[in-house]
Amino acid sequence: MLGRFVSLIMRSLRRSNALVEATINQTRLGVLGLPADVGLCGAGLASVLLVRDEALGQCCALSSARNFRQTGPLAMLASGGSGQKFMDQFARSLDSPDECSRGALVFFRITDDCAETMGRFGANRFFDEIDACGVTAQHAVLVQDGQAIFDWQNHDLLIKQWQAWKAWATNHHAPILLIIEDINGAQGFLPLLQLLPELVPNLAVLDADCGGGLLTVERWAGQDKSVHRQFGLKLSAQDKSLHSDGSEMDAKGQVVLYAPDQGRVITTAATVAGVKGVPTEWTVVSELSDMEAACRNAAAATILLHADGDQEFEALSRFVHRIRLSHPRSLKIIVREVGNKLRYNNELMLLRLGVNLMVYKEIPFSRLVQVINDMSAQIFSRLVENDYLLAAQAAQPNRVAGYLSPSTFCREVATMLKRSERINLGHSLVRLPILSRVAQLDALQACQARRFGDIFTADQNSVYLFLFACRESDVDSTLDRLFSVPVTELFSSHIIEPTPELILETVGQLRRDNESSPMSDYSAMLQVGLPILEDKIERPIATTGLQEEAVQIFPPSSTEITESKLTSPMFKHRTMRPFPLPRHVTTNMLSTLSEQALDNA
Secondary structure, eight states: OOHHHHHHHHHHHHHHHHHHHHHEEEEESSEEETTSSSSSEEEEEEEEEEEOHHHHHHOOOOOHHHHHHSOOOOEEEEEEHHHHHHHHHHTTTTOGGGGGGGGGEEEEEEEETOOOOOOOOOHHHHHHHHHTTTTTTSSEEEEEEGGGSSOSSOOHHHHHHHHHHHHHHTSSSEEEEEEEOOGGTOOHHHHHHHHOOOOOEEEEEEEETTTEEEEEEEEEESSSSTTTTTEEEETTTTTOOOEEEEEEEETTTTEEOOTTTTTTEEEEEGTTOOOSSSOSSEEEEEEEEHHHTTTTTTTSSSEEEBBBTTTTTTHHHHHHHHHHSSSOTTTTTEEOSSOOOOOHHHHHHHHHHSSSEOOOTTSSHHHHHHHHHTTTBOOOOSOOOOOHHHHHTTTTTOOEEEEOOOOHEEEHHHHHHHGGGTTTTEEEEEEEETTTTSOHHHHTTTTTOOOOEEEEEEEEEEEEEEETOOOGGGGHHHHHBBBSSGHHHSSSSEEEEHHHHHOOOHHHHHHHHHHOOOOOOOTTTTTSOOOOOOOOOOSOOEOOSSSSSOOOOGGGOOOOOOHHHHHHHOOOOEEEEEEOOSSSOOOOOOOHHHHHHHHHH
16 A cells, blocks of 8 residues: 555656746747747757747747746857858857857857758768767757758759657657748748748748737647737847737638737827717827827738828828838727818829728718727738838829820820839720711810820821729719710710729730821810819728728718729729710611610611
8 A cells, every 4th residue: 555655756756847848948939928838849859930030030930939948958059151140140149159169058160061961961960969969868958040951943842851850859858949931922931931830830930010020820739820929120220129019810710819909999089070979088189290109019000091081191191101110010090081081193192001991081970980899800911012102103194184295195104003013003905986067176176185195186087095003883973074075975875894904905006006006196276284273083981991901981872982893803894985975976886775775866
C-alpha cells in the first residue's frame, strides 16, 4: 500500500514538473498586448513568422529574441549583412556582456550557400553543425532570415526540409522560431507554407498596414482553424516596440471581432447641424483639425464627415487620405452630403482615398444612425494610392471642354481614360447619328458642353460626345441638359459606349478614318472659351459604397454604384437607343422597338 502511495506521489510530481517545464519552455512572439492565447511558441514545434515588412520585422525579431532569451539558453542564426546588424543590435541590448561567454547565448551566421549545401547533403547536416557548436536540446532557437536555409524552387526538396525541421523540433525542449522574410509577398512564400499544415503547424504573418501593422494568425496549435485571427498593431516611436492596438479581426471573413472603440462615433458639427436625435454618446467636433486630434488613437471607431458640394473639397479629400493611411483598416470613414451635392467623380475620388461609405443628403438621419451601427464590424479592404496627387489627378478631367477637332478629340479622350483607369472611374462616349435634314454645323452648334471633360467632335455622319465621369444611366438626362434644342430634332438615335474598351475601339476607328480621309475642323466657327458650369446631373437617392460588404441604405435595385460595378470585370455592351418620334429615317438605323413606335404614330 505504501509503495503504491509513493508511486502515485512520484507520478504526480513528475506530471507537475512536466507542466512547469512546459510553462517555462514556451515564450511569446515579440508583440506586446496580444491576448494570452495568441503567439505562444512552445517546445517541440517549429513556429514560423512570415515577415512582409522589413522595419516591422526587425522590431518584432528583436523583441522575440529578448523574450526567447528569458526562457534560458538561446541560439540565434542570421544571414548576410542585415543578419549581422540584427545580432549586433541584440548583443548591445543585453543586460550583461558576459552572457555570451557563459555559453548561454550562441550566435551563428548562415552562409550564402547554406540552402545549396543542405540540398546536397540534407537538412540534418545543418543540425549536426549547430549541435557540434554547443547547441543543446535546452537551447531556444531563433532563426532570422530563415528563407535562406530552404530551397523554395524545388517543392519535393522543400517538403523534405520541413520534415527534417519537424523531426528535429520534436526532440527539442525549448521554443523554436523561424522568421522568414518575404517583403510585400514578392517571393510567394505564403502559399507554399499554407500547403504544409502538418509540417508547419504554427504560422503567422506580419504585414505593414495603414500607419501600423497587422499580425495574421494563419494557423496555430490549439487555435480554431476556421478563423484567421488578425490583430492590429502600432509601433512605438520611443523604443520601436510593437504593440497590439486592441483590435481583433477575422481575416478570412473580413470583419472586426473586437475593438475597444468599435461603437464610438466622432462627427463634425456641420454633419449634425439642425438634426434631432443625435446620440448623446457621439463625440462632436467643430473642425477637421479637432477631428484629427480626437481620432488619433482610434482603431475601429466611425468617423462621420460632411461634404457641401465641392466647397473645401481638397481639404476634405486630403484629410480622408491622411486618416486612412495612418489608421487601421478597421476604422470607418463615412461622408454625408449637406447642402450641395458632390460631383460623381469627386464621390469616386473620396471612395478611392479611403471612405467606406458616401451618404446622400436625402437619406434620413435616423437611417444613417442605423447604418453606422450595422457596419461597425466592417473592415476597409480596398487599396489606397499612397500619393494623394496621383489619386486626385486620376479623378480630374483634362481642362478642356466643348468642340475639338477629331484628332485632338481622340487624343484627349485617350489621355483621360489612361489617367483615370487607376480608380476605375466610369465614362461614356455617345455617338449621335445626325438626321439627314439637319446640317452638321447646326447639330454641333446646338451642343453646349461647358464642363471640363465634356468634349465633342464630328465625322461626316455623326457627332461624338465624350462625357467624363458620366455613368450610362445618366446619359439621357445629360443629353437633355447639353443640347439647346431637343436631341430628337437633331439625331436619329444615340449609341452609348459605356466601357473604356468600347470607347477606345470607337475612338481608334475615328482616328484611323480621320488619318485616311481628313475630316472637317469647325474649331474656328464654334464658340470657344465658354464659362465652365457646375455638374447638375441628377442622381438616384442612394448611399454609395465600393465594398461588397458595405451596408446599403436602400435595396440594391436603387443603388447605382456598388463594388461589383466598379471593381469587378464588366460585361457591358454597346447600347443603341433610338428616339421614338415619327420621322423619315433609314431602316438600318432603327431597332424593332423604334419601328413599332413609327407604325403606331
